[in-house]
Amino acid sequence: MRFRVLGPVRMAPAAPSAAKPRAVLATLLVQSNNVVSTHTLIDELWNTEPPRTATTTLQVYVSQLRKALLDGTADRQQPLITRPPGYLLRVAPDDLDLLVFEALREQGRAAYGRQEYDEASRTLERALALWTGPALSGIPHGPTLETSAIRLDELRAEVLEQRIAADLRLGRHQELVGELMALAHDHPLRETVHCHLMVALYRSGRQSDALQVYHQARRALVSELGVEPGPVMSRLLERILASDPALSWRGGTGSGRPAARPVRDEPVVWLPAPVGDFTGRAAQLALGRRFLHGDGPVPGRVLAVSGPAGAGKTTLAARLAHETADRFPDGRVLLLLRDAGGRALTAEAAVATLLRRLRGEPEPGADGPPAAEPAEPGELLHERTRGRKMLVVLDDAVSEAQVRPLLAALPDSTVVLTSRHALGALEGVQHLVLDVFDADEARDLLLRCGGPAMREDPAAVAETARLCGNLPLALRVAAAGLVARPHWTAADLARRLADERTRLGALALGDLDVRGSLLTAYRDVGVPERQAFRLLGLAPxxxxxxxxxxxxxxxxxxEAERYAEELVRAQLLEARPRSGRLTPVRYGFHPLLRALSLELLGQGSAAATGRLCRAFLALARHADARLAPGRDQLVEPVAPPAGIHPEELVGVAPLQWFQEESAGLLEAVRQAHATGQWGLCCAxxxxxxxxxxxxxxxxDWESSHELALDAARQAADTRAEAVVLCSLGDLAWQRRQPTAAVDRYRLAWHVFTREGDRASAARCVSGEADVMLGQGRVARAxxxxxxxxxxxxxxxxERGAANALRGLALVALREGRATEALSRLAEYEAAAGRAGDRRWQEYAVRLTRTVTEARAAARETELGTAPLEVRPGVWLLPAHLAGE
Incomplete structure (x- = not known):
């Protein structure tokens, strides 16, 4: 075996001695044969504060690893390869102890499920023998390795508990007592270990010792966690006190299979412990209670709770099951409809697992297929639940097809379904939809779970809730992370969540992992939908x-609508109706799903960004030409993507289009600049x-044009630079920054003059004249x-000429020449009409009316000292009013 991570990290012949290259190796090994992004590796090495040279330093570490890996490879084939957005380490199944362990674990689980307990015990013991210490020890841990170490140690404990369960099935209870006592001492809060010890002691004739174990475990749970023992342990206590004959060892059949157990009629409770700090959801809980008590708005026996990953569907369903215990005296059982890897259980496997639970057969760590039965599992389940008042929670259903056989086998039971999407094809179902928390619920959860540090900083609480998108799971992980790190403040937590690239990495603690929950929803959709999900993360x-x-x-x-609606159904995208809009339905991401989308997309998105920017450009140019024909001076043709038809999408409402798409248009400028598409950025x-x-x-004007100015200079496009400078001159003039405005107009004028573009140069001269007029330098203007x-x-x-005529009319007004001003305004209106600019025409009409009314009242001389509309919607105050 060449690589070992189940203990100190080792490699044959030898890994680099420095800690950070070994941490890179370990990170690649725990995700062997999968791409590990550069961002993940940088986060692992330097957390949220990487040095400026992090990428270069990482490349050095990878180079050192490649040399060491190649030295130990017989065929001289490099196993560590570059694959965007990071690296992939190819490892054969027998070369890594973790892969061997996982294979043996699955074999042992399968043998246990077949009731071949002797084989299960031997196989699981071989898996445990691979461990040489705590997982991934001997190296510093960042977020990925810390999470992996916790997960691996938990898997080890699970395998150990299942091996013990197999030994108990084989009658080895007396030999297990010493081992279990040591484990109970080392893990005082692990209920499964204490249950096994209680069974071993009871079967060894030590009933009082078994009861003592229960009370010791209960004291530890109450003292440390403030909770009572769970239903399995509590029920086991009752069975020991009642000397339940089914609990005693009755010998085997010689094949390792125990004798069949009699059907039990006592209530079965198989639920997760209630959440002590349950927060919010008052309206949804009330609706659920009414339904389960039989007085809901729609009679029925199936309540379907749907909502996005991490919204708290399971927690709500379990809460309802605990609160309505009196309604279901024959039992309450929760069944997860996915396996440990997140894959959907078949309907047959789900029925078999539910049968085992209803029989009261706790099988820690094993949900494998049942032994052969004399009748169909569905029939047995029907017999088991017939006429009984039971509540069954079917958690995380994938599809209607998965749950229909279960519902058919449970005709007399009340069922609560949870699923990421509404199972609309099921008949006779009451639907309850969970969304993210509202602002108050999010704040309450953070304050309740985040400890004193959270309560001391309300601003950080609000920011953390915003960055988590008010998603309950993310809020709980964020709060738990703060409690686990008492040296952090709430502001420290918010800062670590601020970077979208590393946010999901920060939202992982122990077995709570927001990324993992979101990834399950992502993996449920097809390959084309996954690609659509990744690319749509680039949307504005x-x-x-x-x-x-x-x-x-x-x-x-x-076709895009089909993809989008499929992602909406899978709770990976949100449909947001907008009444009174050009686009009645728009789409958007929950912020954490967008972070996941961009993380999965990685590099290589310039082509998609280019298509989006070209679409924005085609539509913006069309809208701008309707608002102000001839204004844009960078109108070189850029073909829009196929299917983008500006006349249909903008229609006759160019201003409304700009209002709806303004934020996206600015983001498109930023994306074009970020991907080095200089011409698109300027245009x-x-x-x-x-x-x-x-x-x-x-x-927005300033930020977009500063990027465009840099893009023009990067591309050495002097004309684009001049156009942007002229526009920045207009901006400076509107902001009453005359010196900056003149400088920009003159720089642009020089470029246009040098290139022989007299029309554009003349527009710069008009702009400078506007500045002079505003300063009271009328003659120069x-x-x-x-x-x-x-x-x-x-x-x-025509547009440039019209603009100059506007200026001459304003000069005449400032000097009290009303007749000349009216003449110039008439010329201006005609020129604006020839240019096709209705806004300018309407402005000419307004100003003409103002002058005409002033003449009629013999107040035309006042026009030279009154506030004046010098451009459509732009007013100029005289110097004595403006404070100049």
Missing amino acids: LPDFALWSAAALLDCEPA LASAAAGYYEAGALWD ERGYVRALSAGRAAGD
Whole structure:
């Protein structure tokens, strides 16, 4: 065996001696034959504070490992390969003790399920013999190795308990007493160990000692955790006190199979212990109670609880089962419809497991197939529950097909189903939908479970809830993580959750793992839907239209809708109806699911990002051309993705389109810049500038154009740089930053002049003239507008000419020449009409009306000192009013 992790981490011939390369090796081994992302390895080595050189240093460690691995490989084939988004270590099944252990564990479980207890005991003992100490010892642990070590130690305990269960079935109770006493001493809170010890002592004729074991375990549980022993241990106490003959050893059959046990008629309780800090869900609990008491709004016997992974469906169902115990005197049983690996149980396996539980046969660690029965399992289950008032919780159902045989075999029982999606094809079912917590419930859970540190910082509580998306499981893990690290503050926790790339890694503690819960939902869908889930993580926040999905998935909108709706059904995506919108239904991610999507996507998303940006560009240009024809100066053709039709998607509501897609458009600028698609970045920012100006969205205007300016310079595209500078000049002018505005206009003018673009240069001159007019330098402004008008007309630029005429009309008004101003406004309106800009035409009409009314009242001289609308929606205060 070449690699060992079940104890100190070792490798033959020898692993690197330094701790961090060995930690990399261990992380790759516990996920052998699977890709481990670079982000995961960096988190493992440096947690949330990696050095600036983390990627380079990791590459050095990988290089050292490759050399060591190659030295011990007979065929000289490198087992450690690069595979985006990280690395993959290929390991043969016999070369890693963990893989051998897992194979033996499965063989032992299967033998136990077949009631071949002798074989099960020997196989499980071979698995335990592989351990040489605590898992993954001898190296520092980051989040992945810490979680893996806990998981592996738990698996070891499970295998040990099942081997003991097999030995008890074989009548080896006297030999087990000493071993079990030692285990009970080392694990005072592990109820299964104490149950085994109680059985071994009872069968050895030591009933009083068995009772003493119960009371010692109960004191430990109450003292340490504040809970009573669970139903299995409590029921075992009752059976010992009653000297239940079924509990005594009755010998075997010679084949390792015990004699058949008589059917028991006493109540069976097989539920998880109640959650002491249960929070929220008052309305849902009330509805569930009414249903289980038979006075719900819809009569029936099946309650289906659905909701996303981590919403607390199992916790709610178990809570209802505990609270309504008096309604079900014949028993309450919970059955998980998945195996330990998250795979769905077949209906047959589920029926068999439920039969065992109803017979009161606790089989720790083994839910394998039952022994052969004289009748069909469904018939036996029906017989077992006929006429009895029982509650059966079928937890985490995958499909209607999985649960139909169970429901048919339980006609007299009340059933609570939990599932990630609504099982709508089932008849006669009352549905109860769980979503994430509201803000108050999220805060209450964090305060209740997070200890004093959480209660001291309300702002950090609110931020933690937001970063967790109010998902109950994530909130519980975050709170538990804070309690487990008393040296942290609530603000420390919030900071560690802030980075979307590492958030899921921070939401894992012991057997609580948000990523694992979300991954189960992801693995339930088909391969095409998984790819869609990964790519849609690139869609803009907070939500996106169907055309965005079509662009990212490179398909027609109808096909994109099919993918999106399938992901909605699987609770991996949210459908968000929006009344009064151009797009009545938009889609969005829960923040933790988006983090998972981007984590799974890894690298290589530039092509999808490019398609999304081209779609945004085609639609933004179309909308901008409807709002302000001829404004955008970067109109070089960029083909939109197939299926994107601007005239259909924007329609006659360009302003509404911009309002709905503004956040996504800005995100598209950022993504284009981040992926080095410089031309798209510049073009997107330029196409949005008109909307930013009309809506006074100065911050978005600035952030998009600063990125575009850098993109133009990265691409050495001087024309794009000049266009962006001119637009930034407009922004500075609107923000009353005259020096910055003039500098940007002049820089842009020089570039346009050098390239012979007289029309664009003239627009820069008009912009500078606007600055002069605002400063009261009217004569200089007039000279600038005259130059711009001449150049615009010479270049055939109707929009530029109209803009200069607007400026000359304003100059005339400032100097009290109302007749000239009206003449210039008439020319401006006509030029705006030829350019096709209705906003400018309406502005000309408004300003003309203002001047005409002032003349009629003999107040035209006041126009030179009054506030003036100098561009559509932009007002200029005279210097004495503006405080200049």
